[in-house]
Amino acid sequence: MDDELVPVCTPRLAAELGDNPSPDALAGFQLIHDVYRHDWQLWLEAAGATGLDPSRGPVFMHGNGAYDAMKAGLGFALMRRSFLERDLKEDAVVTPFPLGIASRLAFHLVYPGLALEQPAAAAFRRWLLSEAQA
Known part of the structure; x- marks a missing residue:
């Protein structure tokens, strides 16, 4: 089963982006990474974002750490959509950008x-x- 990576954040952070945000707006926020640190670069390139350093921000050794940091409001995490399904339905987290990229990981x-x-x-x-x- 394939999956896709999407940027995710708390509803509070999404509100700070305003309506119809550009991916360039991420310049003002932390990018939270897991061990697949280069995934942010892939997403930012696909989204056409410019002038952002995709390597900035904390790195967690596991996706759960990145997810917990995002849920605490520390920034945006790039997560597999399947991992987020329940929280997205409950509006506990949001994906303010419609673009997802294929994950190299699959089930x-x-x-x-x-x-x-x-x-x-x-x-x-x-x-x-x-x-x-x-």
Whole structure:
């Protein structure tokens, strides 16, 4: 299952951007990174942002640390959309820019070839694929 990376922040920070913000507006905010620090550069290039240093801001060794820092209002994090689904629906976090970029990370279901001969394994695979499509 593929995923995309989107910039995310608290609703309070999004309000500071104003209506229809340009990606260049991120110059006034912290960029929060996880170990895939170069992803911000990829997103900023895709968004056409100029004059921003994509390497500035704190780096966390795990996405959870970056997410927690963002939730604390410390800046914008670039996160996988699937990780944010519940908080986005509950408006706990927002994505103020519509652009997402493909994540290099994906979810894979791996199993031995004969596993699907087991009814429980086949049912689990069907359920998992159904959930992923939803």
